[in-house]
Amino acid sequence: MIKENIGKINNRIAHVCARAKINPDKITVVCVTKGRTVSEVQEVVSLGLKHIAENRVQEAAEKYRSVPQASWQMVGHLQSNKVKEALKIFDLIHSVDSVNLAQEIDKQAFRINKIQDILLEVKTSPEVRKFGFKPELLAEVCEEIMRFKNVRIKGLMTIAPLLVDLNETRPYFSKLRQCRDRLNPRWQLSMGMSSDFEVAIEEGADMIRLGRIIFEG
Numbered sequence: 001m002i003k004e005n006i007g008k009i010n011n012r013i014a015h016v017c018a019r020a021k022i023n024p025d026k027i028t029v030v031c032v033t034k035g036r037t038v039s040e041v042q043e044v045v046s047l048g049l050k051h052i053a054e055n056r057v058q059e060a061a062e063k064y065r066s067v068p069q070a071s072w073q074m075v076g077h078l079q080s081n082k083v084k085e086a087l088k089i090f091d092l093i094h095s096v097d098s099v100n101l102a103q104e105i106d107k108q109a110f111r112i113n114k115i116q117d118i119l120l121e122v123k124t125s126p127e128v129r130k131f132g133f134k135p136e137l138l139a140e141v142c143e144e145i146m147r148f149k150n151v152r153i154k155g156l157m158t159i160a161p162l163l164v165d166l167n168e169t170r171p172y173f174s175k176l177r178q179c180r181d182r183l184n185p186r187w188q189l190s191m192g193m194s195s196d197f198e199v200a201i202e203e204g205a206d207m208i209r210l211g212r213i214i215f216e217g
Contacts, residue, residue: 001217002044002215005215009210016202033211053094053209071092074090075094087108099144115152121157156189188207
């Protein structure tokens with residue numbers, strides 16, 4: 001089932017990329033394995049999905065020991081007291097949402113002689129429960145975080161609201177792309193999930209975070 005689901009996803013990616021005149025090879029599928037078993041994670045890795053993401057550090061640690069060959073990535077809200085453990089696991093942290101968190105990552109990365117790649121989470125929608133930097137403050141934030149020696153900004157991330165009309169998610173993705181283009185056009189954009197990844201690709205995503213659609217179809 002997982003193999004068939006991945007095949008369907010690849011076809012959908014190819015289709016939207018052809019329509020938008022985008023090279024599909026530039027789209028990275030990040031497989032979110034929250035609540036999935038180790039055997040399921042091993043299966044998706046064996047099928048070619050090498051970028052594995054978790055929402056919680058503890059759950060990632062349990063799986064990481066069994067699947068160390070994957071590129072492990074953090075997509076959930078990261079608490080400062082979990083940073084030390086997170087740096088032992090994750091190649092990329094998508095969800096850096098405060099300067100204080102970036103500073104703690106820098107401090108802990110220095111201690112283990114690591115340059116930690118991060119994405120800055122941007123709050124492109126007005127939802128109260130969403131984390132992230134305000135778009136209008138990003139330039140100032142980036143300037144501050146770039147002073148840290150053991151943190152490297154690789155791009156931006158956002159989460160669009162869950163909407164019935166997927167086209168209504170487009171402005172939230174577009175806003176993130178505009179932020180990226182102003183700051184650094186070479187940065188990556190992590191945006192789009194199982195329900196809205198095609199719209200995200202059309203708006204410039206190069207990393208899409210998929211979970212349910214891979215495991216359940």
